[in-house]
Amino acid sequence: MEERGFCAVSDIAVSGTAAITGAPMLELLEGFIRELREAGLPVSLTENLDAMEAVKHIPLEDREAFKYALAATLVKSNAHWRAFETVFEVYFSLRGKQWELTDELGDGADDTEGEGDGELAPLEPLAGLRGAGGDALSPEELAEMLYRALMEGDEAVLRALARQAVKRYAGMEPGRPVGGTYYLYRTLRNLDLDTMLDRLMEQTRAESPVPLTPLEERLERDEFEARIEQLKKEIEAEIRRRLVADRGVEAMAKTLRKPLPEDIDFMHASRDEMKALRQAIYPLTRKLAVRLARKRRHGRKGPLDFRNTIRHSLSYGGVPAEPKFKYPRPAKPEIFVIADISGSVAAFARFTLHLVYAISNQFSKVRSFVFIDGIDEVTDYFDGVEDIAEAVHRVNTEADVVWVDGHSDYGHAFEVFWQRWGKDIGPKTSVLLLGDARNNYHASQSWVIKEIRHKARHVFWLNPEPRSYWDTGDSIVSEYGIHCDGVFECRNLRQLEKFVDNLV
């Protein structure tokens, strides 16, 4: 339905913008916006029109301004920025500043179109510098130049060197069905940036007249790390550009599509995605806390308070003119979190614990237990701690959770829990069980869950696995599930947030 409206309006827009941007631009934008929607960004029709209007006012040569113009009209949440940036880089990587740079230096524009042409072009400033052609450089010379460029922080040279490095080391061939990460890995391995960092640090130490203090050393290291990070970005961009030239925009956009932070799967998050998740959880918990606090304050519509109404009616001569209501005082639930922290579900447990403790003022009491095959109470780790992330980290490293071999044994863990803490569960307690219920074919001891449910107010099970995997292999989630008030799939922050919201 959206699609139809979109087409109709873009026809109108064609007549309006064609004079300035030209039809190809419009087509490009259309594809660009479609890809943004595919990536999960909610781009509405009006925003689409705004973008078309906006690019009219921005000189196309200015790639940065162009990017911000599109971002300001299309992306309305900072969390979506990364996804936007990726799509933008793919769609507009073949135009803009970098290309102008190569144009100035020689015939760089041909560079991506045909492998092998214009080989030396990007290195010409360096060639002038050192009197040697780009290709004639030996790997040692290249490394030496890179080292010097990093030392001086010369961005233009770094960019040129990044290109040269990709050309030389990535071994890219047209049509080869390999992902960009493979090329990145190959390039970086050859450059050996870790040793480079050590060398840079040594050099700095040697140059300094007085020995560096730890703080100074720290600052220098951060500076070099930032430069190396910049170099990596240049290399990545170069690889991406070549891939786009090889395979076409749409195919690349699809392979590079990144999930939004709230959609990242806990169990299969890469390192970078983990970082994105950790960054996303702070604002999320804050938002959730504000929302819950508001919920509590508002919506006070209790039943009529008869006594109070009659008493106030005295001042109106016995006419109950001013009805009084009872304020409901919803009891704050008590929460027991029992989390499996083995292997791949660890990340999930970590985020759930983080979230629960971040809103712990919504509960009268929070107690947490973690297990693998043994079980341990970790409530103390969170006591009076400001930094939840650190407490969660301590839980993962210090809690005593291994009983025999460190393979999940839900049955044993639950049994021990029941013996030691079972009596603490009361009618106000909600129990959250976190895990994938992959029990390594041990006894399930599901009677414990049944007993807990008799005493507790609610028992919920959160499973980070997709629903279709439940009860396959050694997963026995339904064996526990029949004793719970609800079993929920909780694969990403979005689902987790929804559950916690409903819980309070």
Added chain:
Amino acid sequence: MVQSAVPARFDSVADVRDRLRKVDYLADEGIAGVVYLADRLHKPILVEGPAGTGKTQLAKSVAEITGARLIRLQCYEGLDESKAIYEWNYKKQLLRIQAERTGADGAGKADWDELSTDIFSDEFLLTRPLLEAIRAEEPVVLLIDEVDRVEVETEALLLEVLSDYTVSIPELGTLEAKQIPMVFLTSNNTRELSEALKRRCLFLHIDYPDMEREKEIVLAKVPDVTEALADQVARIVRSIRQLELKKAPSVSETLDWARTLILLGVEAVDEKVAADTVNILLKYQSDINKALREFQSSGAEPNKPWKNAGSVR
């Protein structure tokens, strides 16, 4: 709408940047670009970002360079129409009615129709910020500060003003803007704003500046600071921001710190000075402890907690 009549305030993105720089607001490419676009497209800007990164200051600076009056609406929970848009001056209306009754003892009693049109006229209207911005003759910049503090329902009050630059008052009809004000909304992102509001705005996220820009900001805003000290300050702040903190130091805290160092007569920051004054940058004890630990170490692996956090078991 009356858009076409308004002359553009800026010539180009570079123009925005240069003029902002003159009033000591160092805009990066994104900020300048969005301000320029907002002027051309006549759209409000929704500015979001961590506290203390110069969101409110941006509106003030733009007001300054365009020679416009700044009208500010501070949002809070419980803000309503009578505080944001307009209110009838009841007391004055009441006096007017009474004056009519007692004044000429029946002789000059105006009939009700006349009176009612009379008491619902401009004279009895109290303008609040939104209406004031719409009715202003001279150029104005409207700043709606911390819009995330109002309830979702109250947001709807803003929509008419933001999209059409009009205000509807039942007794008077629809008032159109005499000029298109520049509108800035700021948000600290404590809750998700409604789609309707976001759709009407250009979105600008102001993050912590990169090191070079922060150094320039320190140089521009702190008198007597030396280049070397500003450089050091910016570097240390960058390193601190890389830690996982509860609250990373904001630009205004960086500036406070730089000013403190100047007052203390510090020429170069060493560990001791950093440790003694870090409480100006960081406001949580756990953050301070973390930073102090990092100051002592040289940053070599593996004591960066975020580097091995992902690889437990």
